[in-house]
Amino acid sequence: MTATQDRPEMTPMTSGRTINLIQAVTEAIAEEMERDSRVVLFGEDVGARGGVFMATAGLQERFGKHRVFDTPLSEASIVGAAVGMAVRGLRPIAEIQFADYMGPGFDQIISQAAKIRYRSGGQFTAPMVIRTPSGGGVKGGHHHSQSPESYYTHTPGLKVVMPSTPYDAKGLLKAALRGEDPVIYFEPKRLYRAAKGQVPDHDYTVKLGEAAIRREGSDLSLIGYGGVMPDLEKAADALGAEGVSVEVIDLRSLVPWDRDRVLTSVQKTGRAVLVSEAPRISNFMGEVAYVIQEQAFDFLTAPVGQVAGFDTPYPYVQDKVYLPGANRIVAACVQALNY
Amino acid sequence: MIQPFTPEPIRFVAEDGTPVQPLPERFTPDVLRELHGLMLQAREFDRKLITLLRQGRTTFYAQSSGMEATQVGLARSIRVGHDWVWPYYRDHTLGLAMGVPMDELISQCLGTNSDTCRGRQMPHHFAARRQNFVSISSSIASQVPPAAGNAMAQKYLGVDEITVCTFGDGATSEGDWHAGMNMAGAAQAPALFVCENNQWAISTSIREQTASETIHIKARAYGMPGYYVDGNDIIAVMEVCAHAAGQVRAGHGPALVECLTYRVGSHSNADADAEKHYRTREEVDAWLARDPITRLEKLLEHLGHPVSAEERAALIARTHREVDEQVLRAEATGQPDWRIMFEDVYADLPDHLRQQEAFLRAEQSAGQGGRA
Numbered sequence: 146m147t148a149t150q151d152r153p154e155m156t157p158m159t160s161g162r163t164i165n166l167i168q169a170v171t172e173a174i175a176e177e178m179e180r181d182s183r184v185v186l187f188g189e190d191v192g193a194r195g196g197v198f199m200a201t202a203g204l205q206e207r208f209g210k211h212r213v214f215d216t217p218l219s220e221a222s223i224v225g226a227a228v229g230m231a232v233r234g235l236r237p238i239a240e241i242q243f244a245d246y247m248g249p250g251f252d253q254i255i256s257q258a259a260k261i262r263y264r265s266g267g268q269f270t271a272p273m274v275i276r277t278p279s280g281g282g283v284k285g286g287h288h289h290s291q292s293p294e295s296y297y298t299h300t301p302g303l304k305v306v307m308p309s310t311p312y313d314a315k316g317l318l319k320a321a322l323r324g325e326d327p328v329i330y331f332e333p334k335r336l337y338r339a340a341k342g343q344v345p346d347h348d349y350t351v352k353l354g355e356a357a358i359r360r361e362g363s364d365l366s367l368i369g370y371g372g373v374m375p376d377l378e379k380a381a382d383a384l385g386a387e388g389v390s391v392e393v394i395d396l397r398s399l400v401p402w403d404r405d406r407v408l409t410s411v412q413k414t415g416r417a418v419l420v421s422e423a424p425r426i427s428n429f430m431g432e433v434a435y436v437i438q439e440q441a442f443d444f445l446t447a448p449v450g451q452v453a454g455f456d457t458p459y460p461y462v463q464d465k466v467y468l469p470g471a472n473r474i475v476a477a478c479v480q481a482l483n484y
Numbered sequence: 485m486i487q488p489f490t491p492e493p494i495r496f497v498a499e500d501g502t503p504v505q506p507l508p509e510r511f512t513p514d515v516l517r518e519l520h521g522l523m524l525q526a527r528e529f530d531r532k533l534i535t536l537l538r539q540g541r542t543t544f545y546a547q548s549s550g551m552e553a554t555q556v557g558l559a560r561s562i563r564v565g566h567d568w569v570w571p572y573y574r575d576h577t578l579g580l581a582m583g584v585p586m587d588e589l590i591s592q593c594l595g596t597n598s599d600t601c602r603g604r605q606m607p608h609h610f611a612a613r614r615q616n617f618v619s620i621s622s623s624i625a626s627q628v629p630p631a632a633g634n635a636m637a638q639k640y641l642g643v644d645e646i647t648v649c650t651f652g653d654g655a656t657s658e659g660d661w662h663a664g665m666n667m668a669g670a671a672q673a674p675a676l677f678v679c680e681n682n683q684w685a686i687s688t689s690i691r692e693q694t695a696s697e698t699i700h701i702k703a704r705a706y707g708m709p710g711y712y713v714d715g716n717d718i719i720a721v722m723e724v725c726a727h728a729a730g731q732v733r734a735g736h737g738p739a740l741v742e743c744l745t746y747r748v749g750s751h752s753n754a755d756a757d758a759e760k761h762y763r764t765r766e767e768v769d770a771w772l773a774r775d776p777i778t779r780l781e782k783l784l785e786h787l788g789h790p791v792s793a794e795e796r797a798a799l800i801a802r803t804h805r806e807v808d809e810q811v812l813r814a815e816a817t818g819q820p821d822w823r824i825m826f827e828d829v830y831a832d833l834p835d836h837l838r839q840q841e842a843f844l845r846a847e848q849s850a851g852q853g854g855r856a
Contacts, residue, residue: 185640211640221660222667225629226636229647232618233568233637252660256623257630265611265619266602267828301829325831354834401834 161345167337169311169344170200170276173318174238176348178208181236184322186213188223188240188276197242198278198337220250224275228257228327231271236322244279244331245288251296258327259302272325274318279307280372280422281454281468282335286461292371292423292454297329298399298432304353305399307331309374311342313397316351323350333372340375356403358410362392365478366410368433369420370396372468377420379471384478391478399429404436411441416481418450422468425453447484450477486727488709489701493744494724495714499774501782511719513789516780519560519718520791521799523552523777526577528803529586530749533593536811537753542593544607548577550716550748553776554680556581557721558743561729562648562676568616568638570631570649573608574680574747575620578650584612587810597817602824625655628664628677635673635738646674646732654685656699665740669706672737676729679740680715682747686755687762700742708738715743716776746771822848 164172178184186201186208192215195202205213216223220241227239241247247254254275262270281290297305304326308314314332321328333340359374360381369377374395381391392410396402411417417437419430434449452469460467486494498504530547537545548555551574559581562569571578576589591598592610601611601619611619618634621627631649638645655661656679668675679699683690696702703710709731713724721743728739748771750758759765781791826833826841833841 217663217666217670219663219666221663222629222632225626225660225664226633226667226671229570229630229633229635230637230640231633232630233634233641235637235640237633249659249663252623252626253629256621256626260621261619262831263828264601264605264609264621265613266600266604268600268611268613269619270831272831304830401836404835 161343163341163343164311165338166308166311166314166332166340167198167200169314170318170332171202171204172344173315173322174201175204175207177319177322178204178212181322183234183236184212184238185230185235186238186240187216187226189218189242190215191240196240198334200276200332200337201240220246220248221253224250224253225257227273227275228253228261228271231273231327232261232269237273238322239273239275241275241277243289244277244293245291247277247293254297254303254329255300259300263302270325271327274321274328274330276318276330276332278334278337279331280333280335281459281464282372284461284464287459290459290464292421294329294331294399295423295427295429298429302327303400304328305331306353306397307333307371307399308397309333309336309371309395310340312344313351313357313395315344316349317353317397319348320350320353324353328353331371335372336375351397353398354401354403355398356406357395357397358406359393359395360391362390362414364390364414365416365418365481366392366394366407366414367418367420367474367478368394368396368407370399371421373420373422376469376471376474380474380478383471383475389478389482402433404440407433407437408440411437412444415444415446417445418452418474418477418481420452420469420474422454424456425451426456428453447481450481452477486711486724488711488739489704490712493712493714494720495717496719496723497717497779497783499779501779501786503783503786507719508723513784513787516784516787517789517791519556520777520780520784522556522581523718523780524796524799525803526552526556526580527777528800529576529580529807532804532807536593541811541815542607544752545593546574546608546752547749548574548747550771550775551680551682551745552577553718553721553780554715554743554745557718558648558650558678558725561722561725562646565615567645568618568634568647570618570627570634570647571620572627572651572655572680573620573622574652575650576608576610579610579612579615579617582615582617584610584615584617586806587814588612590807590810591814591817594811594814595819596814597820598814599820602828603820604824625651625658625660625664627651628655628661629667630664631675631677632664632668632671632673635668635675636671639671639673644733646676646729648676648678648729650678650680652685653679653681653683653690653693653699654688656702657693665702665706668738669708674732674735675738676725676732677738677740678725679742680745681742682745684747684751684763686751687758689763698742700740703740706738706740708740711739711741713741713743715745716774716779718776718780746774748772
């Protein structure tokens with residue numbers, strides 16, 4: 146298998162367009178609605194307004210109120226209704242306005258969506274996608290900035306995804322909608338307009354569970370996902386200027402996650418630094434660190450480093466201080482390099 | 485004419501078996517006898533399952549004795565296998581009356597290889613695809629928002645199905661209940677919500693559950709009709725549920741039916757001595773006097789078509805025999821092995837589960853149990 150076949154995100158595009166991440170989300174939804182009449186989209190303010198971030202702008206106009214509609218302000222209703230629709234044969238996309246507000250829908254996610262296939266012996270299934278903006282960096286305070294992905298990675302039956310590029314945002318969302326499982330699709334809101342990139346003109350999907358190697362390197366594996374990815378790139382640039390060769394990996398998908406690609410990288414570089422903005426205790430990256438030490442211990446020349454959010458509620462004023470920026474990532478890498 | 489929001493529960497037959505209003509023509513003696521047979525079968529099913537529990541052959545059971553008219557009546561008011569049902573955990577009588585085979589119910593309660601749910605849930609939490617009887621969740625009221633969504637999908641698809649969602653009185657205190665009721669109302673979805681108000685949520689009485697005088701009046705808040713029915717009068721239950729289901733099917737939006745009934749037994753085996761702790765013998769006795777099966781027997785007697793003692797005994801014996809046979813048959817299929825743990829978590833087995841399955845396979849073939 147060639148490198149480009151193995152890494153479709155790095156395939157040179159013969160024809161494509163440059164769009165931002167939120168446009169990628171909109172395009173993915175529109176194309177899937179066009180392709181499959183079972184796909185319906187709903188949530189708070191997704192209709193006429195097009196969502197508070199405008200991710201669904203124009204879709205109600207295009208597909209009609211019966212397929213794109215506003216719901217009562219109730220996450221339990223939105224998620225629960227998606228479960229019932231999926232069981233009855235539709236492909237619902239439920240938008241939760243902010244990941245921070247998934248709390249009232251939590252029971253529906255973990256008791257119904259995640260378990261109905263298992264507990265009914267496969268007699269009933271709920272293939273559905275819950276889309277939600279997550280993460281900080283937009284001066285949103287603690288109810289508009291959290292990164293709750295670990296709550297969901299801890300629940301068997303759910304798949305959990307977080308893209309960081311327009312290509313992945315579009316391809317992963319399409320794959321999620323064509324799959325047979327419930328998927329929690331986190332959208333790093335600070336990258337909505339900041340992340341720009343090429344998407345092909347043709348239809349494509351990005352398989353859930355495959356990490357992307359953003360750049361190859363030999364001295365250290367820098368691993369992250371979602372909103373922190375630009376900081377990983379910046380850190381890799383800074384270290385590169387000092388002659389350090391950093392391999393940057395974007396997990397893209399947390400459940401399932403790409404152990405093989407991560408382990409292959411760490412076995413090559415001997416050092417790993419894991420980055421996410423979620424609070425550190427029970428952070429999903431703790432699982433990645435565990436697997437690295439379990440499967441690649443003999444290859445490690447330094448302890449696995451971790452840069453995470455602090456174990457505090459997300460602070461409004463200290464937004465930028467809270468988030469792991471490039472400097473903190475570089476410091477963790479230097480520590481690993483000097484060990 | 486059936487009306488919503490009546491101050492008293494709608495009833496057709498008094499506790500002594502005399503009709504309090506003319507019986508609809510469809511309730512011929514043959515129909516009434518068939519309904520009686522179904523209720524008696526369900527009652528005896530309860531009795532036998534309690535015996536299995538005492539024998540240690542199952543570990544949990546939630547009886548529906550006393551609630552037969554509500555559940556059988558509801559089953560007879562919908563299009564089985566066409567409409568969809570999101571039930572709660574005390575609905576095995578509803579399942580039986582909808583034609584879920586007794587062996588499926590028993591297999592689920594025993595967690596055997598013949599369990600269509602593959603031994604993954606605690607007893608009494610079954611699912612039946614052929615009847616569109618969707619899987620039961622222990623998490624109270626969590627079926628209500630999905631039922632609203634199921635009904636919304638039916639509306640979207642333009643089918644003439646309805647969705648039926650059942651729950652106890654306790655469920656009406658949960659946020660999910662209000663969320664689901666509101667969603668269905670806002671969407672004008674074809675959902676029929678049925679509260680089996682048996683007056684106790686384990687040990688919490690309806691009076692402690694809500695300051696609302698009844699459950700059905702809460703329907704007003706969600707913009708749907710609320711019907712109040714004597715849940716121990718099977719004719720009333722069928723008339724009201726059939727009327728409400730018809731309205732829902734005709735596109736008039738959702739409806740709520742409150743069936744006022746009583747759980748004669750304990751909540752489950754976990755509180756088998758309910759009378760000692762949270763309710764009085766007098767209360768139970770008063771409700772026993774309103775028993776739905778006895779009431780129907782008295783009506784049949786009144787109509788000149790009594791169920792003879794021999795007929796009754798034969799029906800009971802047949803049910804007991806059938807349960808015994810099904811139990812033996814189910815037990816003979818054995819218990820599902822460890823592999824079922826990993827299947828149906830996702831549509832396909834992801835790598836991390838593949839690895840965990842391999843670990844367990846090695847452990848099992850080496851004869852080392854995880855609990856050693």
